[in-house]
Amino acid sequence: MLETYSPSERLEILRRYRNLIEVWHTRKTTTDRWMVRKAFRLAAEAHKDMRRRSGEPYIYHPLEVATIAAGEIGLGRTSIICALLHDVVEDTEYKISDIQAMFDEQIARIIDGLTKLDVLVEGSADSSLQAENFRKVLLTLSYDVRVILIKLADRLHNMRTLDSMPREKQLKISSETSFLYAPLAYRLGIYAIKSELEDLSLKFTEPEIYATIQKQLDDSRAEKIMAIEDFLLPVGEALKRVNLKFRAVISEKSISSIRERIKKKEIPFEDVHDTHVVRIIVDCPGPMEKIECWQVYAVLTSVYRPNNERLRDWISLPKANGYESLHATVMSSKGKWVEVQIRSERMDEIAEKGYAAYWKYKDSPSSESGLDEWLGKVRELILTDDNTALEFISNFKLNLFSDEIFIFTPKGKMISLPKGATALDFAYNIHSDLGNQCIGAKVNQKLVQLNHPLKSGDQVEIITSKVQSPKEEWFGFLVTARAKSRLKEAIRDFRKSHKEKGREKLESLFSELNIESSKKNYSQLMEAEQISGLVDLYYYAAIDKITLNKVKNAFREDRSGKFLRYFPNPFGRPKQLKTEQEQVVEEKQTAKPSLLNANVSDLNYTVANCCNPLPGDDVVAMVFPDEPMHIHRVSCPVAVKLMSQYGNNIVKAKWRQTENVSFLAGLKITGIDAIGFVNKFTDIISNQLGLNIRTLQLESSNGLVEAVVTVYVHSVQNLNDLITKLKEVKEIRKVSRLDRVTDTSQ
Incomplete structure (x- = not known):
């Protein structure tokens, strides 16, 4: 062997x-x-x-x-x-x-x-x-x-x-x-x-960012763990006095979560104080879990002052994946906020091993049905989704990976829906007939329209009418797969009722043009008109959307027999950036990245405006048939989505080394609304660094001013030098690069 x-x-x-x-x-x-x-x-x-x-x-x-x-x-x-x-x-x-x-x-x-x-x-x-x-x-x-x-x-x-x-x-x-x-x-x-x-x-x-955060964690780890151990001493003593059996664990947060926090809050690593979290895990019988977890919370908050706005109770209402824990944030004696997660041994095992551990405890009276409900939604989506693979993945992420909201019926029953769900989603999730006859809703006793987005805690009453019928435009109001499936079924039933009328109309049109009414010819017409099935073909014929001219065009003698089919691009096609010659002066022009693969180096391309890459950024090229290459920053969310679904279309790219070309970049500058504030940062941009400002927008509120500036730079290093220089101005509190740059000067 x-x-x-x-x-x-x-x-x-x-x-x-x-x-x-x-x-x-x-x-x-x-x-x-x-x-x-x-x-x-x-x-x-x-x-x-x-x-x-x-x-x-x-x-x-x-x-x-x-x-x-x-x-x-x-x-x-x-x-x-x-x-x-x-x-x-x-x-x-x-x-x-x-x-x-x-x-x-x-x-x-x-x-x-x-x-x-x-x-x-x-x-x-x-x-x-x-x-x-x-x-x-x-x-x-x-x-x-x-x-x-x-x-x-x-x-x-x-x-x-x-x-x-x-x-x-x-x-x-x-x-x-x-x-x-x-x-x-x-x-x-x-x-x-x-x-x-x-x-x-x-x-x-993003290897450089990963390595930087990892080094910062390594350098600060010993000091932070020592501080948390000091923090735990009085808590441990207090818990022992009330005879609770527990263990405390200090856990370091993941590099990716710290990266997201830095990005979302637009703060440096030094301002991320909660890089570590404390877990207090109680060992107790199932019926005592909630009581003892809250008892730990009571002891903890008797020692340290809590931040009530950051209390999260996932014991009373577990997450859909079965996660149960009580999250509290308290102020340490050294003036630092510390996150504490309180849970039982069973909860901790489920948190670490998820579904496998959940199954072990499935029959326990302490176990919640959230994960079973989620798996039920998965199965429903699988059984009802007849879209393409890309549409299926999009629906799956939207319905099953998104955050949840909890909505209540007039009788107090709780319904979970994905974030962004509307009143019409709620109606269809209750029953098909309720959705089909829905004309509006009352949300917290106030009348709203069908497309009204719901929030957690809303109480919703659906208003119906027997004369209402489902509309195709309702698809734009819906988020959940269940609602879309039920609406699709209702519309399909409605269209089926036009079958005989539509068939007669088609036969008449075909007869007038001396074309045989056959399955093959119907298929050719459907392909030409991009119609998905016979039910829809008969329906469109019945309502006169299939005309004599459309049938003629589908059977033109000079057609090759192969029809050019267009499929919607779920990501949006980036527009070609204007050349600098059009934007400022003649000698400036938009630069092209030089591809490592010589066979494709001369292909047309477009620089993605979703992430606005600059020379020096780590970039990737995506190649699609009959389209210019799309150049994205590697960290761009749109690029991540494209690479996750079209990995074989990836081409390595790098920038030519040039200083003669300028690119439009965007900055958001936040600072104190003081006299001369704008003059200080525009002086740095224009006079000290010799860069051209394209646009400048200002908003002032409550003593703070926010400026959005678009400026021409030669590279990402040029932009970083500018950011460093701006941060030296004492009135400026925050400077961050904008991913998407919109030219509002036209």
């Missing part, structure tokens, strides 16, 4: 296998061990001639995936076997039928869910193989969540070993991870894996 490996590799393979058995904590009968050993032997034999890009034997990978599944997620025998075999069908000559014959149907089905598609399904309306593969994985949630859990283990190990991959592959995999897999881990409650996936994604998409 291991003959093809070197002696040192054989020893390492056996060491990793023994480590897998050691971290496998669930039930292990003799049969269980025998089946896992059988899977290991099969994987080792199947992958014996394969190597990873790093040069290591490929068998290391399935062994590590199985170890993560067993040790870090807490899965059992079936999942370990599937993790060991997850690449066997995809990468070797073995087939799903072979796996079923050697093991059982359940294992074969899980491995089939883990096996990626090689090519797009014929006739697929979108070109994203990544989106199709992710949809395939998500479809398994309707019958076995273990596929997703093993996939997360697989993705985590791939991210841990991504250093050996080329840059384009790193960007593709990291973007997929942050856009799809990390949110999925969060929704399944696996916080430890979610945080590590986000950190590793940041490491490869």
Whole structure:
């Protein structure tokens, strides 16, 4: 079995296998061990001639995936076997039928869910193989969540070993991870894996920022831990006096969460005081959990002053992923805010291992049904969504990854909806008929329209009329997949009622042009008019939207038979930036990045206005058929979305070294509204650094002024020098770069 490996590799393979058995904590009968050993032997034999890009034997990978599944997620025998075999069908000559014959149907089905598609399904309306593969994985949630859990283990190990991959592959995999897999881990409650996936994604998409924050954490760690230990001393003594059995843990926040805080608050690392969090975990029987957690809170706030605005109670109302905890923020004796998370041992295990631990406690009276409800929504979305893969992913993220709001019916029943849901969403989530006949709503006793966005805590009463019927424009009012599905069904039923009238009208039009009324010819007309099915074709014919001229055009003799099909770009196509010659003076022009790949260096391109890249920014080029290349900053959210779905379209790019070209950049400057404030920063821009200001907008309120300035710079270093210089002005409190620059001077 291991003959093809070197002696040192054989020893390492056996060491990793023994480590897998050691971290496998669930039930292990003799049969269980025998089946896992059988899977290991099969994987080792199947992958014996394969190597990873790093040069290591490929068998290391399935062994590590199985170890993560067993040790870090807490899965059992079936999942370990599937993790060991997850690449066997995809990468070797073995087939799903072979796996079923050697093991059982359940294992074969899980491995089939883990096996990626090689090519797009014929006739697929979108070109994203990544989106199709992710949809395939998500479809398994309707019958076995273990596929997703093993996939997360697989993705985590791939991210841990991504250093050996080329840059384009790193960007593709990291973007997929942050856009799809990390949110999925969060929704399944696996916080430890979610945080590590986000950190590793940041490491490869923004390596300099990752390294900077990591060094700052390393430099400040000892001092901050010592301060928290001092903070805990009086709390621990007080808890012991009331005979509570507990343990305290100091946890460091993830690099990615600190990065998000710095970005959102527009503050330096030094101003992020809560880089560490304290967890107080009580050991008590299930019925006493809530009581003892609140008792800990009472003791904590008797020692330190709380910030009541930052109290979060996820014990009384757990998150949808099953997370339960009491979050408090208190002022330490040294004047620093400290975040404290209070939970039971059961809650802590669910927080760390998510769905796997939740399942263990599912029948416990303390366990909430939030995760079951979320999985129910997943299954409903899967069963009702008939869109393309990209639309499916978009719906999935919107409905199942977004924050929740909690709405109440007139009788006090609570309904959870994704943030941004409207009154019409609420109506359709109650019942199809309520949505179809909805003419308005009362929100907290006030009349509102169908598209009124709801907020947590709203009480909603739906107003209906029997003469109301569903409208196609209502799709623009809806957020939830359930509501869209029910509206689509209602409209489809309405259109079906026009079938006979539409058929007669079509036959008449075809007869007038001497064209046979056949299925083939109907299909040609539907393709020309971009109509999705016969029901819609008959409906449009019945309401006279299919005219004689449209039928003529669909069957023109000079048509090649191939119809140019346009599909909506979900990201929006960036506009070409105007040249500097048009904007300022003749000698200035927009620069082009020079691509590393000489074969595509002369292609037309557009610089994305969603992130406004400058020379010196780490950029990526995305290539699409019949479109100019799109140049984005690697950290741009739109670029992350594109790379997560079109990884094979990534092209490396870098800027030419030039000082003769200027680019438009934007800054937001906040400071004290004092005499001469504007003169000071415009003097730095124009006189000291010799840069041209394009636009300047000012807003003043309550003694503060906010200026939005667009200015021409040569590079990101030029812009950073300007920011550094501006921060030296004592009246200026904050300076930040704007991602999107809008030229309002035209």
